[in-house]
Amino acid sequence: xxxxxxxxxxxxxxxxxVRRGAVYQSPPYNHTDAWRTLLRTHRNDIAAAMKIPPEDxxxxxxxxxxxxxxxxxxxxxxxxxxxxxxxxxGIRQIKSTLTNQIFRQELLHVxxxxxxxxxxxxxAARKAxxxxxxxxxxMTCTLGHYxxxxxxxxxxxxxxxxxxxxxxxxxSFMAQVM
Numbered sequence: 001x002x003x004x005x006x007x008x009x010x011x012x013x014x015x016x017x018v019r020r021g022a023v024y025q026s027p028p029y030n031h032t033d034a035w036r037t038l039l040r041t042h043r044n045d046i047a048a049a050m051k052i053p054p055e056d057x058x059x060x061x062x063x064x065x066x067x068x069x070x071x072x073x074x075x076x077x078x079x080x081x082x083x084x085x086x087x088x089x090g091i092r093q094i095k096s097t098l099t100n101q102i103f104r105q106e107l108l109h110v111x112x113x114x115x116x117x118x119x120x121x122x123x124a125a126r127k128a129x130x131x132x133x134x135x136x137x138x139m140t141c142t143l144g145h146y147x148x149x150x151x152x153x154x155x156x157x158x159x160x161x162x163x164x165x166x167x168x169x170x171x172s173f174m175a176q177v178m
Contacts, residue, residue, distance in 0.1 A: 035070075050076060050084050052078040058078070121173070128169065
């Protein structure tokens with residue numbers, strides 16, 4: 001007897017600029033062919049998540065077009081009754097793989113924002129480091145020390161005011177980024 005496991009895939013289609021009741025258009029997972037192609041493309045990933053060798057993997061899916069909530073119900077099994085085990089981690093792997101593909105375009109925007117935020121953080125950190133280096137040089141000169149290393153070894157603390165300024169600067173930057 002083959003082991004049957006059912007997996008219902010419900011990608012969420014809200015908050016992507018589509019009016020309530022409208023058919024979700026981007027990406028085009030609102031028809032059978034798109035879902036069939038998606039599942040065929042990732043059949044080996046699904047088989048691996050279920051611990052089934054690809055040559056023993058069998059599946060069947062039914063597409064449901066419910067307006068702004070198109071989805072598939074999928075049954076997958078092994079021709080060998082002693083194979084197939086779908087764990088919570090396996091379900092997570094399958095959903096992650098398919099969701100990443102379905103929302104590929106939306107994720108590109110997220111990655112671009114992440115890169116932009118990282119670049120802004122790098123710029124702010126460099127600016128803060130340059131300001132600290134300038135302040136150290138000024139302190140070294142004011143104290144009459146021959147190099148900044150001597151000053152750092154002698155005065156290894158920051159004033160409370162500078163600590164508060166640094167914390168406020170980073171807090172303001174992080175508020176802007178988030």
